[in-house]
Amino acid sequence: MSGLKERIIAAAAPDLAAIETALRDNLGAHLEIVQETASHILFAGGKRLRPLLMLLSARICGYGGDDDIPLSTVFEYLHAATLLHDDLVDGAHLRRNKPAAHAVYGNSIAVLVGDFLLARSLSIAARPGKLAIMDVIADITEEMSQGEIHQLIKKGDLLLSEAEYMEVIRRKTAVLIQGACRVGALLADAPEARIDDLTRYGHHLGVAFQMADDLLDYTADTTELGKEVGADIREGKLTLPLIRSLQKADTRQRERIEGIVRDETFSPDDFRELIDLLETLGGIAYTRRQAEAHVAEAKAALTTFGSSRPQETLLNIAEYALYRKV
């Protein structure tokens, strides 16, 4: 699979550069601390996956206008807004190998600049003058906030079911990615059936991305990951590798897993032992299989579109979800 990321980047290079410029331009002439805090989270090496998906979704539907690049920034701003608030809520220390914004600028600024980025994204989303787009944005913000609250109240709950996990990742990750794809199709005035295809593609891609992300917490090292490994369980987040393993564990294994997860000061050796247990019990392999199934569904949703460069890149992005290292 080597070269997949490079092929995506090569195909998307002019768009990625235009997105980067638009992200700066749309921040506008705001207070210095807003610029600084927003830049801390926005220009820290993000892949711009969400804006890119919006652009490609518009293009695959034949869009040829000028509104796509500015509109695509909405999805990066929304993403950054939720990261600011979530890192604060989770008490996260690092993001992309840098101290989290709330740790640098304080909780108050993290809350208010998160609010500002959300507001900025609404203003930009309103520009093309399409109500259906505003409806999607309203849905996204509502679902995401509920997903985050759901995750917070289930924090540390070792009885979290696979169904609840799926509902949380749908809301906190898939809804935004799916919304980016849907808005691209809406901007292009695509027929209802194509809008639905791209929405389905985005949903399954989003689920696969989050599963892959949850796997990385058990498989990557700190530098690759850009945050502490084991951060999820330290923050009380039960993800699929663990949920599945707990289903399959015998009493002794379950007690050992629970002991490590409940101990906030677990050692690197404890964490390695936990990973061994998740391997043995099949939780890691199961999560990878589930992610693969969602990637297959995402790709299948694009078959109604004829072969094209945007289609090829969207297919490559789906494939990349499985093999990405960070």
Next chain:
Amino acid sequence: MSGLKERIIAAAAPDLAAIETALRDNLGAHLEIVQETASHILFAGGKRLRPLLMLLSARICGYGGDDDIPLSTVFEYLHAATLLHDDLVDGAHLRRNKPAAHAVYGNSIAVLVGDFLLARSLSIAARPGKLAIMDVIADITEEMSQGEIHQLIKKGDLLLSEAEYMEVIRRKTAVLIQGACRVGALLADAPEARIDDLTRYGHHLGVAFQMADDLLDYTADTTELGKEVGADIREGKLTLPLIRSLQKADTRQRERIEGIVRDETFSPDDFRELIDLLETLGGIAYTRRQAEAHVAEAKAALTTFGSSRPQETLLNIAEYALYRKV
């Protein structure tokens, strides 16, 4: 002026009851902690000024449809969302004689439920299918977040100018009240000139309300106010009575004022001395005169409308801004 509040409430009673029901209905079937936290801030004796202003603005323009009551909740939800975040940012302990939500439920829930209420208000605002309404909502959220940030970075700055104070209160208070009035007129498909009149009414009313609120911090007692008197200067917020008095103070008076404001543990005697200084230097009388001038502007903006029951209530509300105790 006795009986003004009673006359407003009598005229608005059926609307206020309908707003109350809609505020509960529109919260919908959400997670228990969301309901509880949202209710803590929403059902604590708020006057429903903002929803009521939207309704009256629609009615004065002849609106007779069914979208007004549900839509009016947008302005109470937006208000509640900002209160949740601001109380956290300000480190406020009390609101309406109850512990602030972040003190009861924790910072994380206050952040996320604030996000949820904002998202909820977007979904409701999208329902009538009018882009111009969504534009107003996007503007409101952006201006308000910038106003709060501006206030935060100027916290404790004894050099805050009157112009900066005006900009902060425009953004953090007037923009929402003005937006409620504007949206009422937009819902009614009023002519451009009437939309502008109601927007102007809302702007001046909002400024007058905030000035009156800032005066109360120096004139009301704790039970009337529902929060600690002197909370503004304790939170480092310089308001007009103080800004104007500092302009007029001699060196000795300035030093004494600065000493009290900078001392976070000021005593009741210190605070009384501060109030005496603000009286002597005219800061309190000046603020009252400014508020009166804005009330006069608000009323003047309604003269183009013929005499009607909504007009009478809107005029009474403007008058009430000056004489309210809380």
